Amino acid sequence: MAYRVGVVGAAGYAGIELVRLLLGHPQFKLVAITSNADAGQKLADVYPAFAGVSDLEFTTHDNPLLTACDAVFLAVPHTAALAAAPGLLKAGVSVFDLSADFRLSDPAVYEAWYNTQHTSPELLKTRAFGLPELFAADLARAAASRAAGEAVLVACAGCYPTATSLGAYPAIQAGWMAEGSSVVVDAISGVTGAGKSANARTHYCSADENVEAYGVCKHRHTPEIEQILGLEDRVVFTPHLAPLKRGLLSTVNIPLAPEVADTLTTEDAVARYRAFYEGSPFVRVLDAGQFPKTSSVAGSNACQIGLAVNGRARMLVITSAIDNLCKGAAGQAIQCANIVLGLDETCGLPLCALPV
Template identity: 45%
Template structure:
């Protein structure tokens, strides 16, 4: 059995940090010993999250090295361009780091700077980071000391396209990802476009000219294809709290049994569920759980594969995936703290 790991969560007041706490407090090999917040240092965690009263008896602390000194594993649930300032010292001190932000996802530091608006402060660590999608990198994650957890959109899109690209069944130059997210994907900061009166009864595309997740998706799909891919990615904001629904289109270059392909590709994967032929997954069917549910269709028997891929953006798209990686890193059962199904309604 894996040894008990002392856990630090940097950025504990955001939605992803809250999900990490919710999951890790029930993990048999994890003990959360530090939860950081610059603005709430000194206040009880349970004041921010009343659902954790009687479960988490900690105060928020400032995010400095002394407060993380007793940790074996540190999770970063911080905005982009924050973790990279602290990760080098933590690795030097022998900590293992799981970063939920984008700081170490892109292998090209100049491309990262272009999309995130600032220079990377430790580009020498980018190659050291392992992309934290277990369905692609399970063995490498197990031996890593720095894991870059994928974004929520990339998780749904990559898992949806992977079997088709692996099998060489689609034109890699004309892939389309039409994806929707709930408002929790934008975090807790107050923004006019995310107010209830602005979001309710509305539905809009955004980032059409280019979204930060686009280079990440292209990078990983390109790895699968062993070549550059052509991808049109259009995200949308819908008036729900949580969830990602990705509708993916690929032009088939040959006839194949797509249902069998997907079932075979994900046979034995604990957190990918390929639905029966003709099914359509819904975001509410994964709410609160770490499952990615996928269905594959060929409308009218034509030459276009349509893949429907749904996840909870805060779980499989963030905190749950991070815990899944943590389980691999400490040689715990991969479903530890993640086995509960999603919540309905």
Template identity: 65%
Template sequence: MSIKAGIVGAAGFAGIELVRILTEHPTFELNVVTSDSLAGTPVTDLYPALLGHTDLAFEPHGLDALAECDAVFLAVPHTAAMSQVPALLEAGISVFDLSADYRLKDADVYERWYATRHTSPGLLEKAAFGLPELFASDLVRAAGERKAGHPALVACAGCYPTATSLAAAPAVRARLVSGTVIVDAVSGVTGAGKKATERTHFCFANESVEAYGVGTHRHTPEIEQILGLPGRIVFTPHLAPLNRGILSTVYLPLDAEHAKGSSIEDIHALYEGFYADDGFVQVLPIGSMPKTGSVAGSNSCHIGLALSQAGDMLIAVSAIDNLCKGAAGQAVQCANIVFGLPEATGLSASALPV
């Protein structure tokens, strides 16, 4: 039996990536795509690449359009999901939210970083955290709730936090890390959303790389929450003239005991064991480093590892496609788990070779 799905905010970059994935999914049936500004416009008028794959047209936002859905994916801006999630859950619809509105478990932290009052803080504990490789138990719990007749709420992890946390988590959870963790991450322009700004307009972004949100980026508390390192993350994002991709370089200071006793071979084996059952994460051979081009269009994460010359710093580098593993693909991966499907269903496509 097919699972009826809808996408709110389907005209944006993450939303249309969801359309691309779900139209080819063997079990989810995409029935509704919404956009107030484009209501009545066929999806393929805006995105001709989908000709022959969908005949849907955008519909206005609203619960009525989504009433027959089993699952709704929210590809809306931060702070916009809160106005929709409670009603969707009340209607018995499971929600997969790509925004930040339910990721942070502390409403005060959310309000401080997003400068907006959280209107449904009671749902923060209900929300499963949508990063399957690190929070499998959350998604198993959500799957149990749905099976028992209660709609699930999944707060899908952000793109920078996904890339960064997958690179850092094995070392952090093995208690190898001491002190402040430094993150330098580079994103393609689609990560900034569809609406052009003075930063993302072609003429400003092309042939230029810049740091932004230095010391203030809102993904910082999410990374700290995922890794369990409150106040120990210094995160600096950079914008590069790419369409897709995130490359996150994470500098992890090793505690004194492990700095003396751990070789790169030991740490590499730790990482391989940690991700042995996670088909979307590939730990590259020692001496190899990931590239964004190697994961573009896929739900994969590639991780490369190195030690500093002094042996006291682990450098973990990860690459993901920000629109896929960093957004739409990860949401579908979570939905597969919640609806009892193999988590790779509909996500087996390889990266674009060139």
């Protein structure tokens, strides 16, 4: 017995990754894919990888099939999800939002960083935060509501916050961080992270053979990371663009409290992290001395984490790798939907990247 699902904003990169995963999902039936720009075109004409695989066509966002779905995924820019979610919820459709619109619990923070009014602040009180490994209780509550017949809203975490928080959270929860210090996060993303829009930055001849920082000290994922980690004004986040399609590596530097720095070994840290992630099928903590390659997770919903304790400089250095489109967007949303709809959280999600 499959659930009927739809994707709004299906022609963007996160949207099309949802389509790929949902077409292969054994418990979901994808009935509607919308894109105002590509409405009327066949999926396979816009993305030729689907030639011979699916006859779906893009429709406009007002496709009536959406309101007959069990769940709808919103893969639209911020503000567009604010506009779309309330109606779907009212129609009894659970909403899994990949945009930033419902992530920040304080609407004032949203308004400050996104320069726009939050039109549904009441939804922020009940929405679940979609990062299953760290917010299991949130999603369990949503699953219970859904089982009781309610439509629920899940605000799926962003790509940088996902990799960064999976890397940083266990250490901070363990109380290892030096009081009053700040976490320095330098992260690197592939170009799919910049979206499907063709512009000077995404031109092949600009992105190829180049790395650069962008959004320095003002990237909108900063407050989201701070919220997840409980570190207001204490996250310094610098994203970088590198010449690859998929993949996101977050390098997290956590200053250690002196007494921790003097005793904690890398092996201790690995053990603690492994215990923390014991029930999490997608997270893999590597042996001491190993650090993840983004290519080891590309195309999959996995997150790989490497750790090193730097006693000299009293710092825990963590690198955390995900596929920005999968665990950082579409895969995570489906993982949340699996949980909320009572399925196994791995259902339909690739655990394994291409080996080469």
